[in-house]
Amino acid sequence: MGVREAWGYKYWQLGGTKNCLFRGIISNWLEFVFYLKHKHPFLIPTYFSLFGLVNIQPAREKAPITMNQLWVTLHKMTNGAVEKDDHVFAGRTNFCNDNGKLRMMDYGSRKTQEVLLEWADKIYSEFQFPQTT
Secondary structure: OOOEOOOOOOEEEEEOOOHHHHHHHHHOOOOOOOHHHHHOOOEOEEEHHHHHHOOOEEEOEEEEOOHHHHHHHHHHHOOHHHHHHHHHOOHHHHEEEOOOOOEOOOOOOOOHHHHHHHHHHHHHOOOOOOOOO
């Protein structure tokens, strides 16, 4: 699936192999349902999902941090829990800086959601971006 932007919102477009497409649709739908259920401030809202085929979120810039800095910080903050879904938590494009707060944009994986249920409060309240010189 490819990510596109239009009118200040992100949306996911169909693409890729059949297996990736099906997993992507499921992931998009799970992300939408998870946001509706929890509405945690750490999560960038998923406002709409067309059965997982298309998701609508506000567009945000990726987090201004290296993948290594992000991974090391999240790993320490969660006592290693981010290892449950290292693909998502190590990818800085899954996160953004929203007025000085780290927020997450891609959270459709069940493993990611398990980590978020336990650690999102701590990450949201305690994460600080490294100082730039």
